[in-house]
Amino acid sequence: MKHILTFVLCLVFPTIFCFSENICDTGYSVKNRWVIKASVSPYKNWDSDQPSIHIGYYLDLVHLPKASFEVEATYAVGKYLEIGITSGFIDGKYIQPTDGLGGVTKQMIAPTFGGSLHFHLLPLFVKAPVCRWDLYLLAKYNGCVLPKTEFDVEGFSLKKYRHVYGVGLGISYFIKNIAGFFSEFSVGQFSYFTAFVNSNTNFRVGIAFKIKKKQL
16 A cells, blocks of 8 residues: 555656646646645544443444644645645643553644645636636645653653555535635545554545635
């Protein structure tokens, strides 16, 4: 899976970009516009609830859901291609040891940052100069720096820098072609706590604001 994602990020998108810039620049285009997005996404936390007993059987552990918040700014460098930068944080938790063998669970806010590529599909089909919809393929990478690892225990070695990445599909709708809503579904590696839980899918939803394109 990792090799496939690397291939997409390093070969497919640059190839599409080079190809798209040679197509006649007529009809709908996202070139030279800015879009600002604010979104939230659930993710699987490392912590899980205690197993329940039902008719003599232990049920599977369920990892407690937490939230990832993100702000993204994208700029369209071509008729089809946008590049973006992201910043945000995840709502997490860690265990601080107490005297003896116990520990106290505490909340933790960890910063995230990253980048994205969007290849827009509608300019391939829409001939009108303006469109309220966006439909795009995406590739993204996000890093996260944990101020505390899952267990704040001396000698328990866990990396503080984590990352997620993947490819997917996004859709947006803009009311009066200014502000609207968007959602994205991606597949890849979307767990910040791979030592404890795996997550290969991600769903993100939020609001978006389109800034009028520069007139060149």
